[in-house]
Amino acid sequence: MSPPTTSRDNQKKASILIVEDEATLAFCLEEALIDAGFEVAGVAGRLETALAMIHNGVFDAAILDANLAGVSAGPAASAMAARGLPFIVVSGYLPEQQQTAFTGALCLQKPCRPDRVIRALRSILPAQ
Amino acid sequence: MHKHLSSRSALLDENAALHAQLDEAAETLRAIRSGEVDALVVQSSRGPQIYTLQGQDAETNRFRGEMLAQVSDAIIAVDGDERITYLNAAAERLYGFDGPRALGRTLTTIFKSRWLHPQDEAAARTALQERGEWRGENVHVRHDGHELNVESSITVLRGIDGLPTGQLAVIRDVTERKQNEDRVLVSEIRYRRLFEAAHDGVLVLDAGTHRIIDANPFMTQMLGYPRDQLIGKELFEIGLLRDDAASQEMFRNLERAEQVRYESLPLESPGGRHQTVEVVANLYEENGRPVIQCNIRDITERRRSEEHVKLLMAEVNHRAKNLLAVVQAVAYQTAKHGDPATFADRLSERIGGLAAGQDLLVKSEWKGVEVCELVEAQLAHFKELIGRRVVLDGPPAQLTPQAAQGIGMALHELATNAVKYGALSNGEGRVRIVWKIIADSTPAFSISWLEDGGPKVAAPGRKGFGQIVIGRMAEAAVQGVAAITYGESGLSWNLSAPLEDTLTVIQVAA
Numbered sequence: 001m002s003p004p005t006t007s008r009d010n011q012k013k014a015s016i017l018i019v020e021d022e023a024t025l026a027f028c029l030e031e032a033l034i035d036a037g038f039e040v041a042g043v044a045g046r047l048e049t050a051l052a053m054i055h056n057g058v059f060d061a062a063i064l065d066a067n068l069a070g071v072s073a074g075p076a077a078s079a080m081a082a083r084g085l086p087f088i089v090v091s092g093y094l095p096e097q098q099q100t101a102f103t104g105a106l107c108l109q110k111p112c113r114p115d116r117v118i119r120a121l122r123s124i125l126p127a128q
Numbered sequence: 129m130h131k132h133l134s135s136r137s138a139l140l141d142e143n144a145a146l147h148a149q150l151d152e153a154a155e156t157l158r159a160i161r162s163g164e165v166d167a168l169v170v171q172s173s174r175g176p177q178i179y180t181l182q183g184q185d186a187e188t189n190r191f192r193g194e195m196l197a198q199v200s201d202a203i204i205a206v207d208g209d210e211r212i213t214y215l216n217a218a219a220e221r222l223y224g225f226d227g228p229r230a231l232g233r234t235l236t237t238i239f240k241s242r243w244l245h246p247q248d249e250a251a252a253r254t255a256l257q258e259r260g261e262w263r264g265e266n267v268h269v270r271h272d273g274h275e276l277n278v279e280s281s282i283t284v285l286r287g288i289d290g291l292p293t294g295q296l297a298v299i300r301d302v303t304e305r306k307q308n309e310d311r312v313l314v315s316e317i318r319y320r321r322l323f324e325a326a327h328d329g330v331l332v333l334d335a336g337t338h339r340i341i342d343a344n345p346f347m348t349q350m351l352g353y354p355r356d357q358l359i360g361k362e363l364f365e366i367g368l369l370r371d372d373a374a375s376q377e378m379f380r381n382l383e384r385a386e387q388v389r390y391e392s393l394p395l396e397s398p399g400g401r402h403q404t405v406e407v408v409a410n411l412y413e414e415n416g417r418p419v420i421q422c423n424i425r426d427i428t429e430r431r432r433s434e435e436h437v438k439l440l441m442a443e444v445n446h447r448a449k450n451l452l453a454v455v456q457a458v459a460y461q462t463a464k465h466g467d468p469a470t471f472a473d474r475l476s477e478r479i480g481g482l483a484a485g486q487d488l489l490v491k492s493e494w495k496g497v498e499v500c501e502l503v504e505a506q507l508a509h510f511k512e513l514i515g516r517r518v519v520l521d522g523p524p525a526q527l528t529p530q531a532a533q534g535i536g537m538a539l540h541e542l543a544t545n546a547v548k549y550g551a552l553s554n555g556e557g558r559v560r561i562v563w564k565i566i567a568d569s570t571p572a573f574s575i576s577w578l579e580d581g582g583p584k585v586a587a588p589g590r591k592g593f594g595q596i597v598i599g600r601m602a603e604a605a606v607q608g609v610a611a612i613t614y615g616e617s618g619l620s621w622n623l624s625a626p627l628e629d630t631l632t633v634i635q636v637a638a
Contacts, residue, residue, distance in 0.1 A: 021530060022450060022453070022454055022533075023530075023533075023534050023600075023601040023602070023603075023604035023605040024454045024457045024458060024461075024537070024597075024601055025450075025453055025454060025457050026604060027457070027461075027596060027600060027601050027604065028457035028460055028461065031464075043604065045530070045604060045605075045607070046607075066446075067446055067450075069528070069529075069530050091446070092445060092446035092447065092448070092449030092450045092453070093442055093445065093446050094442070094445060097442040097445070097446075109449070110449040110450055110452065110453040111449060111452040111453035111455070111456040112453065113456075114460070
């Protein structure tokens, strides 16, 4: 996992936290984000890691997988909301199976093309 | 001769006179039978005797005869030898014997008695001897074998001297009534048993007062109240309906529809047990009184298992789509880093590797995968080499689903690479797959892929997806560190990670 980087230095690259337990998907997302001109603030595969990064990290938005190794990512969503940071949720669950912590968030269904994730991220980030 | 002649004519005269008397007697008898004669004068040695046929006695006799013919009960009189001296029309019908044929015969000719209880016969005999009468039930078996359930009343007849002259029996056929009683009894036993043994609660309510008038044993078990505490209560008082208003509503609906059904109601028993019940209430009439029967079924378990199935379906959906997302990512990566000519083959191999890992996870109910089984599954194509050129060496250890996926994919890439370019590409190279648990202050799990005897290998110039899988992706899957060395006789790969991120049960080597 890469260390959280300080965003908004001189370049205007938005920094994104990836919360995804599936290494393949996390890697793919990371590549897609970098290719699209984002910075990756870090990758968390477990809820505890994700919560620690949300509390201490410096980033602009997050991509949350709804389920982290069998544990709901709901607390991560609440922590993001508490910090006032935007996030999108990527999930294998049907919308009606979704936990309430994700209510109101922009949700994408797995499998999802990387460019869709990028477009969704841009839609929740403040215009620069 | 004269005497002979005179006696012959005298005989003829006497004969004619006797004929005339006989005709007269026959006529008299016919007249008596047809009721035309009021009185009869008979010449006797003591002078003429008048016998009155009409009058008080005759009237009484005829009245009695008609009355006995009209009654529906069978009436039979017997003499001291049990020979039939009288039977009425009902008796003729009941036993299928007409009067003239029966008269003078013994009673056993028309039926034989069978007693309901062995002691009944002696009791009847005693009663007749001591009290001169007996009343009771038994079975009469007719001469044609037909059995009748009868209720009899037998009286001993006595002469002027007080001595018994015979018996008079009044017999009522109760066969039909008896059959009905038996049917009702069988029905009562059968439905009582259903009520008592049912594994549904059954409550019977008075539709007027809304109060419980009966409850089966299962109901008392479900609620935890003894039966006598249920009787007289209303449904909301036993926690079945929310309140009086809900109860009133149910009764209103019942009056309209005669059946009310609640798919799912919470039921709190006094012990604090929460149950979910299904209630079906029906309005019936019992002898003109409206009652409500409520069948209450505990569906707590059913609801729980329905919830469980729903949860499982959501889980299956989540996992299937997650796997599709992984396949999609693998396809992107294979296309991006690989040779377009071999794309389809490489992708199929990798999907095959994912499928093998999936099988193991399902087999273990998603709990985890033994390292040994994972290695064998990923090397299934070179099964014949295992134990010869491929050696597995390590303790039993169960990987978490995440670790199994990451390590499984890495093993798949290592095997493919070894067959193409490494130790398994020639005839003599060997591979040792070694894993161990390192008991340390921070316990760790370590797995190595060690090639030997293969051609000299060098680090690839461009990082392909295979390199990413055995490197960064394997590291991310187990929060570990991967080390790759390209040596003179083959590649060496090691992945070390905290035990808690790799194994399902924390095991510390002895």
